[in-house]
Amino acid sequence: MDPPLPADKDRPTPITHVVASHYNARPELGVDARKQSNVLQLRKFNNWVKSVLINQYTRGGHHALDLGCGKGGDLIKWNQVRIRELVGLDIAKVSIEQARQRYQSLKRANFQATFHAVDCYQESITPYLPSGFMADVVSMQFCMHYAFDCEEHVRTMLQNVSRHLKPGGHFIGTIPNANFLVKRIRSIPDNQFGNSIYRVEFDSKDPFALFGHCYRFTLRDAVDDCPEYLVHFKTFVAMAAEYGLQLLENRPFHEFYAHHMNNPRAVELIHRMQVVSPQHPELSAEEWEVAGLYLAFAFKKRDN
Numbered sequence: 001m002d003p004p005l006p007a008d009k010d011r012p013t014p015i016t017h018v019v020a021s022h023y024n025a026r027p028e029l030g031v032d033a034r035k036q037s038n039v040l041q042l043r044k045f046n047n048w049v050k051s052v053l054i055n056q057y058t059r060g061g062h063h064a065l066d067l068g069c070g071k072g073g074d075l076i077k078w079n080q081v082r083i084r085e086l087v088g089l090d091i092a093k094v095s096i097e098q099a100r101q102r103y104q105s106l107k108r109a110n111f112q113a114t115f116h117a118v119d120c121y122q123e124s125i126t127p128y129l130p131s132g133f134m135a136d137v138v139s140m141q142f143c144m145h146y147a148f149d150c151e152e153h154v155r156t157m158l159q160n161v162s163r164h165l166k167p168g169g170h171f172i173g174t175i176p177n178a179n180f181l182v183k184r185i186r187s188i189p190d191n192q193f194g195n196s197i198y199r200v201e202f203d204s205k206d207p208f209a210l211f212g213h214c215y216r217f218t219l220r221d222a223v224d225d226c227p228e229y230l231v232h233f234k235t236f237v238a239m240a241a242e243y244g245l246q247l248l249e250n251r252p253f254h255e256f257y258a259h260h261m262n263n264p265r266a267v268e269l270i271h272r273m274q275v276v277s278p279q280h281p282e283l284s285a286e287e288w289e290v291a292g293l294y295l296a297f298a299f300k301k302r303d304n
């Protein structure tokens, strides 16, 4: 049986407020503005990683749960794999409204979708799902690390994932690679590093806590000095196992790219999504450095 859900909290913690208002305040850039971004190729690369993951673990007719779905940036990816139903949840109300509008304006959407604003790390998501909803795939893209402000939030998040994932179904996601961040910050005298398009700034370097170890992240045209939390990966894997989730893969993005260059479908996608010319990813050196901060993971829910 699953461990019990921690008691619900009536009031959001200050950090939850900060993260939600940060994403609520991000303007919805039109297609033209997005095309002029300094991190356009990085965005395309990140989208390619998410597409490959979604393609790998999703089949036609599947039911999908997108936690931290934001403005619905993955709707086209879900449409392309021909899922039957999507539920998208995010703490940021403005983003959820934009996701709804984006879904409604999708031409030829071949799946049903519903969206709700909910804190997936502090509340049970069950009341927001269609009755009896069980997902074949749960996706958490660039958002799970916000749960790591404390153990209780990680447990609520894992309970939400596991309770609504079918046995044999997959839990996929992308997060900052804490191992890389910690090695990097320990190797320099400063409390911050970055380049012309990003900055990572730690308040404290040692000791690194398993939960609640905060740093601030800035990425040009995307994130402004937002607090984020290190995900101690071994702890995450051990806790996920308590909820019946077994790790299948964990690949830093540079390795993910090298690995999937042997996969014809991923290669076809990387050309179609205009991430690369035939030989190499067309990211600037600065963008490629940012890509190296992240990893992709996949878990499988135990069959029994």
Ligand SMILES: C[S@@+](CC[C@H](N)C(=O)[O-])C[C@H]1O[C@@H](n2cnc3c(N)ncnc32)[C@H](O)[C@@H]1O
Binding pocket: 016, 019, 020, 023, 067, 068, 069, 070, 071, 073, 074, 089, 090, 091, 092, 095, 118, 119, 120, 121, 122, 140, 141, 142, 143, 146
């Ligand atoms: C970097 S955005 C990623 C959005 C989307 N998954 C994507 O890949 O485009 C991170 C998202 O996590 C959401 N988020 C942060 N904390 C959350 C929480 N407690 N519950 C639900 N969503 C949360 C934010 O509102 C934001 O939309």
